[in-house]
Amino acid sequence: MIKHHPKFELIQAYVNGDLPASLSMGISIHAEMCPACQQKIAQLTEQVAESSFEAQTIETESTSIGDTSSDTSFDFESMINNITLSAELDEVAKPVTKTITFKTKTYQLPKVLNRIKLGKTANVGKLSRTRLQLDEDEIHSSLLHINAGGGVPEHTHKGFELTVLLDGSFSDDKGEYVKGDFIMLDTSIKHNPISQDGCLCYTVANDALHFTQGINKLLNPIGNFIY
Amino acid sequence: MVTTQTQLPTSISHDKSTHMNESIDHAQLSEWLKQVAELRCKVAFTHLFHFFAPKIQRISRSKFPNEAQSHEVVQETMSNVWRKAHLFDPDKGAATTWIYTVMRNVTFDLLRKIKSNREDNLSDDIWPVIEGEVSQDEAYEDHLENKQLLDVIETLPEAQKEVVKGFYLMEMSQEQLANHLNLPLGTIKSRLRLALAKLKGQLGENND
Incomplete structure (x- = not known):
């Protein structure tokens, strides 16, 4: 059962279209698996739509004169004519399903990721990672696969780190996480996730991981690699 | 009935416009959109255009500094409305919600194009314009198991319904609601109080 959901402010920014593509996708992926958040999103969209197309009307009464005259x-009319020139309707693209294979296991990707270009898979020990080609500067999105018994050494984040569990489970000192969980961490959190039976995650981070414990500090140069 | 068309979006009047408040005639908008889809009706499209285009323009002007870009959003949004109208399903939601989705998606793709120089148009994958089956099951089960209660909520005046739904169904705090609806906190509190009194009365009646 999913226990971790995006908080309200994040859903709101998502509905407004204010989040980067990577985080928006994270929320869509979660919502695909979480009817409760699906409903929240639908409700909020309805409300935002209502107030967008209604509040404007009130505003119009006071500002329209200046506005329209400055915008000659x-x-x-010509825009309407142009648009309606052709009576053709767009065809609906057929939904495709895409799979990805890590080691020997094949997973079906969430619908949102079907058209995204994926980079080559890189492997370190029990970890495999494929980057999504989203080009969002310092924000990196990846599919991270942990083989059974693998984990990520204790680390903190210089920025934020989002993990959406696509399959399998993992745990850290706070408890166990299952398929569908939406886990958003910020700089203050230290954790050391371990996956008993293996898992596949969608991850977004805006900076390298920072390993905090003993010998693992040697890993800091590869923090970049994982997320 | 004669309806006069002028440049101002506020002047879109319908036969039933009773009081001059800001309420939207959803049935009418939905009907126009349906006519656009099924009959490729240019008149209906023109009505929609006059209702939405000025608003879309004003909204996008707050997101893009450049006037040409806000025109592009209007152009793109309205031509998507024309070409994708058949994807709108009146049983699944209001025309305003659907057109908002189209506009938000166009805006998102254009912003991404400006920022990352990518023309991958991801928005329709993130927020499908064709609504999939929203799973109705158990979403609110935890909060409101009582179908009867939901029905009673629907009978509340719009202003109170909004607050009740936000507070109980979407678990927004009163502060968040005030922010979201752009109302003073006091108004939220009093609407909530009024609504609860009404709900109590209604449910009491029904339970007799």
Whole structure:
């Protein structure tokens, strides 16, 4: 049962279209598996839509005169004519399913990721990682696979780290996480996730991991690698 | 009935416009969108255009500094409405919600194009314009198992319904609601109080 959900502010920013693609996808992936959040998103979208197209009306009464006269280049009629020139309707693209294989296990990808270009898979020990080609500068999104018994050494984050569990489970000192869980961590959190039976995660981080414990500090140069 | 069309979006009047408040005639918008889809009706599209285009323009002007870009959002959004109208399903939601989704998606893709120089148009994958089956099951089970209660909530005046749904169904705090609805905290509190009194009365009646 899913216990970890995106908090309200995040859902709100998602509905407004204010989040980067990587985080928006994280929320879509979670919602695909979580009816409760699906409902919240639907409700909020309805409300935002309502107030967007309604509040504007009130505003219009006081500002429209200045606005429309300053904007003489906007010709509604010719835009309408242009748009309606062709009566053709768009065809609906058929939904495709895409799978990905790590080691010997094959997973079906969430719908949202079906068209995303994936990089080559890199492996270190029990970890495998494939980057999503989203080009969001310092924000990196990946599919991270942990083989049974593997884990990520204790680390903190210089920025944020989002993990959405796509399959399997893992645990850290706070408890166990299952398929669908949406786990958002910030700089203050130290953790050391371990996966008994293996798992596949969608991860987004805006900076390298920072390993905090003894010998693992030697890993800091590869913090970049994992997330 | 004669309806006069002028440049101002507020002047879109319908036969039933009773009081001059800001409420949206959802049935009418939905009907126009359906006519666009099924009959490729340009008149209905023109009505939609006059209702939505100025609003879309104003909203996008707050997201793009550049006037040309806000025009692009209007152009793109409205042509998607024209070409994808058949994907709208009136049983699944309001026309405003659907057109908002189209506009938000166009805006998102354009911003991403400006920022990352990518034209991958991811938005329709993130927020499908064709609504999949939203699983109705158990979403609110934890909070409101009582179908009857939900029905009673639906009978509340719009202003109170909004607050009740936000507070109980979406678990927003009163502060978040005030922010979200752009109302003073006091108003939220009093609406909630009024709504609860009404709900109590209604449920009491029904339980007799």
